[in-house]
Amino acid sequence: MGPMPRPTAHRLPDYADRVLSAAERVPPGRVATYGDLARLLGEGGPRQVGRVMALYGGAVPWWRVVRADGRLLPGREGDALAHYRAEGTPLRDPGTPGGTPRLDMRRARWDGVTR
DNA sequence: GTGCTGACACAGG
DNA sequence: ACCTGTGCCAGCA
Numbered sequence: 001m002g003p004m005p006r007p008t009a010h011r012l013p014d015y016a017d018r019v020l021s022a023a024e025r026v027p028p029g030r031v032a033t034y035g036d037l038a039r040l041l042g043e044g045g046p047r048q049v050g051r052v053m054a055l056y057g058g059a060v061p062w063w064r065v066v067r068a069d070g071r072l073l074p075g076r077e078g079d080a081l082a083h084y085r086a087e088g089t090p091l092r093d094p095g096t097p098g099g100t101p102r103l104d105m106r107r108a109r110w111d112g113v114t115r
Numbered sequence: 116g117t118g119c120t121g122a123c124a125c126a127g128g
Numbered sequence: 129a130c131c132t133g134t135g136c137c138a139g140c141a
Contacts, residue, residue: 034123046123047137054122068124076122123136 070103
């Protein structure tokens with residue numbers, strides 16, 4: 001069958017589509033790590049998920065896809081923090097003046113099943 | 116092909 | 129808390 005390689009594919013690759021769908025399933029007030037989503041999909045790895053989020057993350061709740069260590073997305077800490085406070089996402093050090101807020105991963109991490 | 120880069124993860128120091 | 133090295137793997141020069 002002719003693969004028909006469309007020169008300018010405006011469509012997201014199927015993989016990216018699945019990553020974004022998975023990101024959409026993360027409930028408000030919770031987060032999933034890049035690795036979590038990769039395992040949920042059963043394909044690719046954290047770096048691949050990260051790549052998709054970097055390219056197309058703006059179309060989904062990107063602040064719910066985070067690093068495993070709970071650090072906020074560099075350059076978007078303010079936006080992310082606003083969302084976390086609005087959704088009641090568990091944070092460590094909710095208000096330490098000099099310390100950068102971090103997610104409380106133990107409580108905020110979504111298990112991938114519970115809604 | 117080789118080598119570097121990245122919205123990662125994990126173990127050490 | 130910060131930095132470094134290693135493993136990982138797709139994308140790109």
